[in-house]
Amino acid sequence: MNDFDNDVKVLIDRVAGPVLRPGDEGYDEERTGFNLAARHAPDVIVGAVGAGDVRAAVEFAAARGLAVAVQGTGHGISVAAEGGVLVSTRRMTDVRVDPETCTARVGAGARWGKVIERAAPYGLAPLNGSAPHVGVLGYTLGGGLPLLGRSHGYAADRVLGMDVVTADGRLRHVTPDGEPDLYWALLGGRDNFGIVTGLEFGLVPVARLYGGGLFFDAAEVSGVLTAYLRWTGTVPERMNSSVALIPFPDVPGVPEGLRGRRVLHVRVAFTGPPEEGERLVEPLRAIGPRLMETLRDLPYAECASIHDDPPVPMPWTSDDVLLGELDDAAIRTIDERIGQGDLIVELRHLGGALSRPPAHPNAVGHRDARYLLVELHPGAEPRAKELVRALAPWSVGRFLNLMGHGEDAGPEQVRSAYDPADLERLTALKAVYDPRGTFGITYRVR
Structure with a gap:
């Protein structure tokens, strides 16, 4: 048994959750996240069941000069670990809702669906995205673009406090007043600065919505995009919407009227009265x-x-671009390229509360953006993101949460997610809180 094996044995004795190495039963399952296009291949996995396990994993890695990655549900994988330590937080699923303070507190592996379920009896809702099976932590630390974003802002803007293990192995309770620099950096800087083990955030008083979708045949109904963009200039902040081009396969399980068609799906979530x-x-x-x-x-x-x-x-590759006002040339650019192969494209209407600064500052950038376009390719093979590149003249940057992985999470792409002054501040804070780059398997700001 070599020194590393002995060190792993000591780690096993320190943590309550499983510690796995390549070849161990459960290793492949533990390293695999929701996006099957990329998988971590660490030297060691720590299946954390609490903050103590996270501390032990970080101390183990830091003492040996190993990089650390963290994975909850694995929706937002950026860079696949090749060696190092993976901290899996999926067992830390505690969710508590306080109806009197209109807040929720969750563990690092909690998913939005459980928060929605616990908050609903009190007429409250979290600022989750379109898919409640996504994990709370990675989504929120990347900014968190909610279903109700125009009405209530980014999910990061509602965070009240975080418990985080930093590169020195300390467990810190971070609040806007207690550690404002670290609070600011974590919300928008993701896991560059530590592993968040618990999160407290505000809920909003929403019990019901007027929502759903309108589905148009992309081949038979022209002008949907133009009409949608014109319409977004007329609606109040309570109206949240997007339009997506989806090539539906001709398979059982897809509604009969949509099978085998390229469909433009307009999604609506309105927080006002249904008649309005x-x-x-x-x-x-x-x-x-x-x-x-x-x-x-x-x-x-x-x-x-x-x-x-x-x-x-499932496997997918993706990229995104934040856009300003879109003119006729931009619309033509989108129209000319969205009919290609199995490409899925979504255009989300931003503005409203998303454009306003939060009560407690954070690093989420480009709040002046009017729209977000996401280009998604099913499958594991990298594809050229031609539409995103073609929209460069209208771009104001990128959004971290939907940026993609691998080459789509490279230094240039990560820099584009921030305003220049914020990027400079993030880089400086990285040198303070993680000078050795322990948290290097992520969307790196330095």
Whole structure:
């Protein structure tokens, strides 16, 4: 038994969760996240069940000069670990809701669905995204673009406190007042500065929505994108929406009217009265004949039905671009390229509360963006992100959460997610909190 094996044995004795090495039973399952296009290949995995296990893993890695990666659900993998230590937080799933303070506290492996379920009886909702099976932590630390973003801002803007293990092995309780620099950097800087083991954030008073979708055949109904963009300039902040081009396969499980078609799906989440929502969406109905419509008054607990994102792990590659105002040339650029192969494209309407500074400053950048375009390719093979590149003249930057992995998470792409002054501050704080680059398997700011 060599020195490293002896060190791992000591680590096993220190932690309550499993410690796995290549070849061990459960190693492959533990290192695999939701996006099957990329998988970590660490020397050691620590399946943390609490903050003490995270501390032990970080101390073990730092003492041996090993890099650390963290994975909850594995939706937002950036760089696949080749060696080093992977801290898996998926067992830390505690969720507590306090209806009196309208707050929630969650563990590092909690998913949004559980928060939605616990908050709903009190008429409260978290600022989750379109897919409740996504983990709370990675989503929020990357900024967190909610289903109700125009109405209530970024998920990061609601964070009240965090428990985080930093590169020195300390467990710190971080608040806007207690450690403002670290608080600022974590919210938008993701896991460059430590591993968050617990998160407390505010909930919003939303019990019901007017929401759902309008589905148009992309081949038969022209001008959907132009009409949608014109419509977004007329709606209030309570209206949250996006439009997605989806090539539906001709397979069982897909609604019959959508099978084998390229479909433009307009998604709507309106926080006002349903009758006002009905009035506001009438211009969308006038675009042309619809394949299907699912708009209705619904409890927030059913918000996943609006986008209907598949909850089954799959491989994909992606990129995104934050955009300013879009003119006719930009619309032509999108129209000319969205009909290619199995490409999925979504254009989200931003602005509203997303454009305003939060009560407690954080590193989430480019709040002046008007739209976010995401280009997604199913499958594990890297693809040229031609649409994102073609939209460079209208770009104001990128959004970290939907940036993708591998070459799509390179230094140039990461820098583009921040305003220049914020990037400079993040780089300086990285040198303070993680001078040896222990947390280097992430969207690196330095």
